[in-house]
Amino acid sequence: MSIPTYSLAERDRRWAIARGIMEAEGVQALIAYGEHECVDLAPFAPDAYFTNDRPGAIVVFCRDADPVELTWSTLPVADHIQASRRGEELWIPPERIRVARHAAGVAEVLREHRLETAAVGVLGLDPYPPFHINPIMPYGLWSQVLAELPEVSFKPVGLSYLLAIMRQSEEELAVVRYSAETGDAMAEAMLEAARPGVSEAEIYAAGMAAAFRRGLAAPGMLLSSGPGFVSWGPPAWSYRPQAPRAVEEGDVVMAEVFCRFGMKETQHQVAIAVGEPHPEIETGAKVARASYEAGLAAARPGTTFGDLVEAMQGPLRDAGAWNVHPLVHTLNPMGPVGGFGAGLRRLPEAARYGRLFDLPTMGGQLPLMPGMTFAFEPNAVIGDRLTNLGGTVVIGEDGPIELNPFTARLLRSEG
Template structure:
């Protein structure tokens, strides 16, 4: 409850400072996967996917997407959980009609309301998450209310975690690392991709969390970054072979605090260019650790990480760093995708994009994922993990995944 009071006090001070009568916070569906817009849980400590109305002089009200959320709240209460939002502050639905009724009930029909959900939420929602029809109905029925997008401004006050939140991040990072170790211990020539994937996810479930679906690909020189293809297309998982590499991005979440783990696993003897690329990304990772100091800016951190990458002879396809909890500050991108063999037949990809929130000042308790990736001769390596800005030195939570990891599973006969 001390953590609840800390967060609610920060929210009230934010509203006072910004001249807001209330906050209106839209939460994305609980199955949204990594980089979900889940600011609602920051206020509720509850099941994701609600809409929160927080009047400055009162307590937050949580509008629920379906009656099943009432059952979940009731069962949690019956089992002795401490609930941040009492039953009297719950509403059974979060459609536009219920939202307008709640705002009117609170005397906000002519108020100034800060909205979370209209602004950028990178990478998936650069223009917000609020459904058009819902928002059009709200604006039509509350013509005298003033709504302001406050996504980035509110994110800034949630980024500096408390000691209790940092403890949750550390625990999440430990679970994520256990997931990766399980994958390494399973991976071998002759083993199915799905077995490696299942070993990692099972390690997360067994340790008391429900991790988001990981990104996963394999092959002699894989480049993709997404679900394994058998996760969305009717086809069999690959059987790993000697000389393959597995790339995976593992997402762990404990208590609403997120960690990420970038994984490169080698199967047997791989091309020497992987090791060359590995040295480049390790230098980049170390430069990021050195730059992760209070008082520096996020832009300076990004520039430090990119210096070894820009100096090396090779390619970079994705970003090398972004914030966590929330994942809003995003490092610049280098658009080398268009240089890949076969890319000429695809729509053109921008040469790159600038850093988002470059002026953000680093402060103790902020969390980031250092995830440099680099390809030499088309052979890509991706490493990294979660780090915390400390009082003076960076807190590195996942040194295990900041290196290339040789597979340690038992080899099986590989089908011809």
């Protein structure tokens, strides 16, 4: 099994991106705030993008100097020492790592470079959809930074960062492909496990075990089962004390598998029919497949993201269906996302809830470019039954590159 890794050339390319952002935004420093480690879905980790290290740091670029990494404790330092002893190629030297992930640490770095009155770009002051509709920077931390450096002009530069890193390098695409292959292995293991009498937890475990065997330490999964449903999310037994449901003949098992390897993510929409599913599931699978194919036809350089979403919505409109979650969104990083949820108001129970609104398409003006990665996750509700399928797609020079055709169809267990 060949495992892709990153080279120092990839490090230099990314550091050049940071300096390019600084020049384009007219700032003399760049602060990259990283969300704490062990985050599940869609981590906000520009720190790891620039360090290739354990997530959860603040990284500071000052003028032309190499970056400084501010860690939250001595634990990342111990990991760095151990990696050095193993002979691993590290991006940040020990001299540029400090246990100082706080306002005073940030201020210290900027003062050392005489930037107390400079313009400074910040990653963490912009929204980061879909999970961070509001900026992720902690109020306590940032208010202290402002108090420490009252004459610095801080500027959000998240959009510049997002646009600069969306096109993956060849080294990054190799990592993405490995993650995508792992997603297929997870789906195959789940298909093998899905039988009447088997619990959702056993199917979940089969998928996770396949990922762990391939060296993915941070997979995740949404999962539901039953003869039909309109819900979408993690299994209820993962957050509520209750027994996992046992699969029955005629059920469908539907999951969204998240693979993250080397901080690059792929997503895989797993739909498994256990025996003969309800006819509405079969119809939904055809509609979702038509949406997938419409997306492939539109996923070419020069098309806008909004055009891509519109193309994938067409088969749903024609069928009178609606989508519970996005039909498509960007990956690496997550950002532009297709609208979803409008059909929820069709359900009779919806009238009992307070304010309901659907999420509109965000980032529709983004032009598609080679090297971009997308989660194609067409889903269609027919009647009261959701069908979901799809996988990760790369925008190629001449058209789309399907990394997961295996999950772009309704899978069938013998039951």
